[in-house]
Amino acid sequence: MSVKIRSYLDALSVQALRTLMRGLENERARGTDDPHIDLILDACMEASRRGEVDRLPRQPRCDWLQRMFFAPVADLLVDENLQHKERGRITRASLPLIWTWLQRDVAPEAFASAGERALRLEVEPEEVATLAEDLRDLVMPRIDEELAVARGDDRARQRLAMQVGGERALRDLVDMMEAFHGLSWLDPLRESLPERLTVWDFKPGSPSLRRIKAVTDRKRDHAIIIAAVVLRRAEAPEALLLLASNLAETPNLRKIAASPYAAFAEMAFSEAERFAAIVCGGCSNAVLFEALGGYHALVKTLDRQFELEDAPAWHRRIAATRRALSRFITGELEAAASNIRRALAVPPLDGDGQPQLDTPTIEEAKRGVLLLSRMRDAAESLAANEITARTRQALDQTLEIKTRALLGALSDSPEARLSAHLAAVDTAICLCETHFGKDYADLLRRSRKAALSSRKQETRATG
Known part of the structure; x- marks a missing residue:
């Protein structure tokens, strides 16, 4: 950011x-x-x-x-x-x-x-x-x-x-x-590094890696401060794992932990804990999914390129974040179907005849649908395979049945309640687009348009 x-x-x-x-x-x-x-x-x-x-x-x-x-x-x-x-x-x-x-x-x-x-x-x-x-x-x-x-x-x-x-x-x-x-040597380091460090900047022999190594070798007692500066500029925190590996010239986490460059891996593990704290701490959907995506990318790098068992202390830290996230995700997915049913209820009207949308409930429903979508890739790494499969089946049925029911009742909805009914239909289509995809949502939009056209024709005929 x-x-x-x-x-x-x-x-x-x-x-x-x-x-x-x-x-x-x-x-x-x-x-x-x-x-x-x-x-x-x-x-x-x-x-x-x-x-x-x-x-x-x-x-x-x-x-x-x-x-x-x-x-x-x-x-x-x-x-x-x-x-x-x-x-x-x-x-x-x-x-x-x-x-x-x-x-x-x-x-x-x-x-x-x-x-x-x-x-x-x-x-x-x-x-x-x-x-x-x-x-x-x-x-x-x-x-x-x-x-x-x-x-x-x-x-x-x-x-x-x-x-x-x-x-x-x-x-x-x-x-x-x-x-x-450390300003006398930290500021020159900051000035010598690009504002945005990618994985390519951490490749063996790259100018940034050579610069980071030189400063770390001179200031080994302050390696963790150097790692924090590098993390702030890193495009992705998992890149620090690759940086630590390249600096230590080994992919073995036990050897990295014993090297002068362990601080860079430490900072990556700290970032995993920060992502987990954000996800479990209560935040907006956008922040939650950004943090969840960051966590998944970092852990995926660990799983694919390193053997966590080689470093028991780091293994325990990641295991703790996985357990915390698994509990959070399980709770969210278990509530997803009921949140959708509440979100798709036709809302009441206020004094001006406008629908009183239950925005918090709608956001909870969106979070459940989006979370399920994210679990397509992350379910295994977060030990959430079973709850993911069960929730997907429940959401398939709930969304399809509730949305079809709302569309079917649209043509018969009283004129005074039409705006509220349309608000519920639009919420349903939005959730369906996230869950089923754009093609299915476009089909629902055509059904919505046809139902409204039918109402107009009936109104002109009776008029």
Whole structure:
């Protein structure tokens, strides 16, 4: 998603970008929690850090300084609160907690002064970037001292965790400091890599692979941070498995795990856990199916090109995600037929005579049909063969019977209820198109048109 956003922003004119950013800031001010807004703003902060401040909108923003301060870790952020904290992956929700701690306990006067200056109308974005850099230079030694004390004293660690906002935020702070201290070599790495890394960029002998290997060999203790940077640019997370294999010069996961390049495989396994968390965590259908597709592609690569049993720890992690996804999918598919029956009920009319569609129920029905479609390829890898076959048979019968019944009753539907009946028919045709295909849906549309023509003819005849 970040790659797509950066590509989109690069195609915009300066004026269009400023208009877009103003609209996004207004959306955030109204309280929207769409994570894509933060991704776009982070992309702009990253552009500013690279010196492309002339492309940024010129008006001040209340969170401009904070975003500039955290810009060096923008490509390490994840929106999801993963079950297991992975080094190199910083939870986005930790940043406001860390920022509050810095303002309150570490350098309150410096942050207050910089914050007040950043809000002045005459201050340009490049000056805010300088303010943020100065703040980082000021607080980094102090944070290092706090972390050093915490490492040697459990009580001090607990106290610091409470101040920062919890154990997860504290561990994210450690990752943040690792990235801050590594800017002198991380930024050249970022600049030397393409914005979009494909499987071909990870082939043996490729310039990107040679560059990644050289930096990893020099900075082995920070390999997980390097892997996080590479993951953000990778076209597909499963490519990191191939990268780890090519770097270690072996497809054996046990040997990869023992190599200096294990971090790249670790990041791929972390991404599998992130996909599973998205699918099981409750989200829109579009996000769910994107995550499910990403998970399936990654696991398919594992199954086809590697022997998971060679690496027991990684095997257990994938097995846990498979069990979680299997439970989720089983529950969704078991409810699919009943969700379709509820979605195809003729809706009531509101006071203006318009159909009151039960949108959540319709979305649940769509999710079941789409999920069944996705299971054509993924059922075996997710241990869902039996429930998939049973659900497909149930959906075949339910959709066909309910849709034919709705079409058959269309010509006899009372005029006052016609709009509601048509809404149910259109929902049925939409679901049938997803499940049976376009040809069958077109046949249903012709039946719908014929039924409406029959009604008109009967009306003229009786009139």
